[in-house]
Amino acid sequence: MPHYHRAGEVPRVKHTTFHRADGEGLHREELVSSKGFGGIYSLKYRLEMPTGLVEMRTIDLPRVHPWSEAPLLPMHLLPPEALAHRAEGDFGGDFIRARRVLFQNEGCTVAIARVTHGTEELYRNARASEYLFIHRGRGLFKSDFGELAFEPGDQLVIPRAVTWRLEPESFDDVRLLCIESTSALEIPRAYRNEYGQLLEEAPYCERDFKLPILGEPTRAKGPFSLIIRDGARAFEQKLAHHPFDLVGWDGYLYPYALNVRDFHPKVGRIHLPPPVHAVLRSEHFVLCNFVPRPFDFHPNAVPAPYFHSNIDSDELLYYFGGEFMSRTGMHEGSITLHPSGLPHGPQPGRTEASLGQAGTEEWAVMLDTYSRLQPTLAARALFDERYPRSWLTKEAL
Numbered sequence: 001m002p003h004y005h006r007a008g009e010v011p012r013v014k015h016t017t018f019h020r021a022d023g024e025g026l027h028r029e030e031l032v033s034s035k036g037f038g039g040i041y042s043l044k045y046r047l048e049m050p051t052g053l054v055e056m057r058t059i060d061l062p063r064v065h066p067w068s069e070a071p072l073l074p075m076h077l078l079p080p081e082a083l084a085h086r087a088e089g090d091f092g093g094d095f096i097r098a099r100r101v102l103f104q105n106e107g108c109t110v111a112i113a114r115v116t117h118g119t120e121e122l123y124r125n126a127r128a129s130e131y132l133f134i135h136r137g138r139g140l141f142k143s144d145f146g147e148l149a150f151e152p153g154d155q156l157v158i159p160r161a162v163t164w165r166l167e168p169e170s171f172d173d174v175r176l177l178c179i180e181s182t183s184a185l186e187i188p189r190a191y192r193n194e195y196g197q198l199l200e201e202a203p204y205c206e207r208d209f210k211l212p213i214l215g216e217p218t219r220a221k222g223p224f225s226l227i228i229r230d231g232a233r234a235f236e237q238k239l240a241h242h243p244f245d246l247v248g249w250d251g252y253l254y255p256y257a258l259n260v261r262d263f264h265p266k267v268g269r270i271h272l273p274p275p276v277h278a279v280l281r282s283e284h285f286v287l288c289n290f291v292p293r294p295f296d297f298h299p300n301a302v303p304a305p306y307f308h309s310n311i312d313s314d315e316l317l318y319y320f321g322g323e324f325m326s327r328t329g330m331h332e333g334s335i336t337l338h339p340s341g342l343p344h345g346p347q348p349g350r351t352e353a354s355l356g357q358a359g360t361e362e363w364a365v366m367l368d369t370y371s372r373l374q375p376t377l378a379a380r381a382l383f384d385e386r387y388p389r390s391w392l393t394k395e396a397l
Contacts, residue, residue, distance in 0.1 A: 002187070002256055003196070003206050007146060007214035008248030014043055032161070032253055034184060042251025044144065047217055052240030054223045061227075061234045062093075064101045064109070070375040072339055076387035077102060077379055079333030080114070092116035095166035096123050096227055099178050102382070103316065103337065103373040107284030108181045110316060110367065112333075115166065115174035121236075122226045122243065124163045128180035131280070131287065132156040132166075133260075133365055135320050135333065137174030140167045144244050145254045146212030153260045154210070155365075157185050157280070162255055163226065163243045175333065177318050177365060183283035203264045203279070210257040218244040260363070265293040270301050274366060288366040292322065294359040304354035307345030314339050314373045321363035329390065336387075337373060347390050 011018040018027045028049050033041035044050075080091040091100055091114050098113035109128075115137065134154040141148045141156055143164035150156060150166075158164060168174045191202035198205050223238035258279070266276045277288040295303035315338045319330045327336070328347050338344040346354075375383075 002209045002211075004250070004252055005211055005254065006248075006250035007212075008045070008246065010043065010045055010248040010250050018045060020047065027247060032251075034159075034253060039184075040252035042145075042249055042253040044249045045247050047219060047245040047247065048241040050243065052222075054238040054240050056235055056237045059227070059234050059236045061229070062097060062099065064104060064232070065377040066104075067375040067377050067380045070380070072342065073388040074339075074342065074344060075335075075337040075375065075379070076329070076384040076390075077335040077337075077382040078384050079331055080112075080382065081333075082331055083382055094119035094121075095168075096121060098176075100378040101376050102335065102379040103375055105284070105369060105371040105373050107183065107282070107371060108179060108367075108369060110373070111178040111180075112335075113176040113178055115168060115176065116171050118167070118171070119165075120225065122163050122165050122224065123229075124161060124226060125158075125180065125229045126161055127229065127231045128182050129160045129185050129282070130156075130158040131179040131181070131185055132158065133177035133179075133318070133320075135175040135177060137168050137176075139169045139174075141165075141212075141255070141257070142167060142244065143212060143255055144246050145249060146214035146246075148210055148212045148255065148257055150257060151259070154257045155260060155279070156255065156257045158255045159184065159253055164255065179287070179367065181282040181284055185280050185282050185287075188278050188281050188286075203266065203277075204258060204262055208258055208262040210259070212255060214246060214249070217247050218242040260289050260291060260365070263289040263291055265289075265291050267294050268296055269298045270296050271303065271305060272296075274368070277366070284371065285367050285369040288368070290317075290324075290362050290364040290366060292359065292361045292363070295354070295357055302351060302354065303357055303360070304346045304351040307343050309343040310338065310340040310368075312340055313368045313370055315344070316367040316369070316373065318365045318367075319363070320365070322361035324360075324362045324364060329384075329387070335382075337375070339372065348393055 028046040030044040095115050098115050099111040101109050101111045103110040134150050138151050141150050220242040222240050226237045228235045278286050279289045280287040317336045319334045
């Protein structure tokens with residue numbers, strides 16, 4: 001996580017008595033830790049016990065159906081509104097049920113969501129950490145750690161087992177890219193010094209992070225509905241007290257946001273490979289930001305990327321603005337997947353068109369996974385059948 005943070009009231013010495021101001025006993029201390037007791041952690045101080053479960057039942061959330069016959073091809077998925085007549089099912093819902101998983105493997109899932117209405121339910125992912133890219137929409141991300149205002153371009157990082165909800169200002173046009181990871185999302189080690197501080201050459205710094213602001217604790221008796229995801233299964237728990245009852249917390253494990261517009265890209269004399277655009281990593285993938293930047297400054301530089309064969313990773317790109325230097329036919333909200341084992345690169349004419357250009361205005365999030373991404377039937381509904389042949393000349397087509 002970014003750095004140590006403290007909010008609200010906490011006792012001077014951890015694991016000691018911390019009496020409630022209303023005289024009704026002690027605050028309840030909760031340790032939230034990772035990697036057993038060997039990873040980052042935070043200590044929360046609550047009004048009530050976090051274990052007040054009234055009842056629980058199994059529920060159904062939108063199911064993921066693999067596209068088992070998917071061909072091994074470069075893929076372009078059009079945004080749902082571009083192919084509404086072909087899309088299977090409605091790509092809308094509340095912030096919990098709006099997700100449509102497009103790709104998955106044993107370590108992560110990639111989904112899009114169009115949040116069209118609200119819900120009073122709370123949400124917790126018990127199996128995965130989550131990354132939410134706010135393509136469109138504004139509002140509040142609320143968790144027991146506090147509130148965080150979100151806006152387009154924000155990248156929300158939500159550790160596993162955080163209880164939260166999303167409250168958009170309106171539901172006119174709220175679009176999200178949602179990535180789940182069974183391992184923690186971390187700042188790349190190359191960006192940090194031995195003390196964990198971000199280095200001077202890192203593409204962002206601690207000032208760029210948006211942290212939750214802790215307000216007054218919610219003092220309310222339930223029951224309150226909490227939806228818990230556990231992989232493919234889901235449960236509804238009824239809680240005796242509202243879980244946003246913290247009076248204070250401190251530590252390194254908490255949700256935060258980093259806006260893509262605060263990512264400072266590196267440029268070079270010749271073309272630099274995608275790892276210089278990395279923003280986050282997990283055990284299963286690297287996440288990159290492509291933002292407007294000057295092109296290479298060697299007099300004979302070729303700004304467009306060279307052809308590349310990924311032999312051990314799949315490359316997924318989510319386009320959300322501008323024009324990508326090496327691609328044609330992309331829409332706002334397009335997704336491309338270039339699977340490992342196949343070469344990919346600029347389409348005809350794109351290399352030549354890049355020569356002598358001063359810079360690029362592209363905006364995209366890229367995911368490089370270490371295992372094959374399996375498309376789903378939701379991906380098949382958005383599949384652009386023309387894309388695999390887009391490297392052919394017009395004469396060949």
